[in-house]
Amino acid sequence: MENIASHEDWKRCFAEIAPGLLLFARQWAHSAADAEDIVQETFVKFWRRNHKIDNRALLYSAVRSTALDFIRRDSRRARREASAFGGNDDFTEPEFEIEDGTQRALADAINGLPHEQREVLVMKIWNELTFAEIAVALGISQNTAASRYRYALTALKKMLQPQ
C-alpha cells in the first residue's frame, strides 16, 4: 500500500473533509472539543500508517472506532454510550451553522433520528460517501446502508410535515 500523496495533499485533504469528519465524530462525542481530539488522533494515525489518502471508508471506520474507544476510556462517557445505544440519543447532537428557523427544525429532526440512521445520513450528505463506502466503513451491506438512508429521509420528512 504505497502512499504517494505529498504533505500538501494531506493538508488539503484534511481541510476539505474536516467539517464532515467532525460532524461524524460528534455523534459519539459529547463536546466539540472531544470530537476534534478524535478527528485529530484518527487522521494523524491514518497518515502515519501510510494508508491511501482516498480510502475514505477506512478513514471513517477508523474515526468510528477511535470515537468508541474514546468513550470507553472514560467511565462517564461509557455511561453516556450505554444510554445512547439504549435509545436515549439526546447528547449526540450534530452541530450545524444554523441560519434560520427552518434549519433549526431540520437540525432538531436530525437529532431525533435513530443513531444508525443518522450515522448513514451524515456520511452520505455531509461527507459524500457512496453506499459502497458506507457499507465498508460500518461493516454492513450496501442494501442496508441504502435502506437506513431512505428510512432517515422518510423519518425527516414525516417529522417536518406541518401538523
Add this chain to the structure above:
Amino acid sequence: MSDFSEIENDLRKLRPAQPSPVLFQRVEEALTDRRTGASDARRPRMLSYLPRNWESWGFGLAAAAVLVVFAALSMHRGQEGEGTVAQALQSPGPRASANQVEPAALSEKFVPAGGTRVVYNTRNEGLHFTDGSRQPLRRVRYQARQTWQWRNPTTGASLRVSYPSEEVVLIPVSGQ
C-alpha cells in the same frame, strides 16, 4: 429516490460547523513533526523486536557463542569416532577417504531455523515528557523471553538459545 430530492437539498444547505483553527494547527503540527522525524518515528517499530537492554544482548550472544563452540566440538569428536569405526570396518581406499572429508565440512554448517519472542509482562509506566518534546510520551515496559534456533540440515542437530529481555518503548500520545 426522486421523492427525497427536496429534503436532500434542504439537508445539503445545512452546513456543518467549522472546526476550530486550533484543530488545523494541531494536525499540521502533527504531520510536520512526523514528517521531519519520520525515520526516528519508524525506527523504533522496526527495532521493537530487538531488546534495547544491552546486557540482554551481551548475555544472549555470549550464551549463543558458547553453545555453538560446544556443539561444534562435540560433533567434531563424534565424526572422529565415526571415522575411526569406518576405517576399522572398511578397507582403506580412495572412496572411503572422500566420504570422510565431505560430510565433515557440511556438518559444521548451522542455519537459522527460527526465533520467537514471548512477551509475558507489559507495564504501563505513565506519561513522560522527554527533553525538547512538546508531546507527552507513554512509557511502556515489555518483559519477554526470546528464543533463537539454528539447525544443521546435514546432521539434524539443533541449537537453541533462550534469554530474557526487557525493553522500554515510548509511544507518542496525541493531545486529548
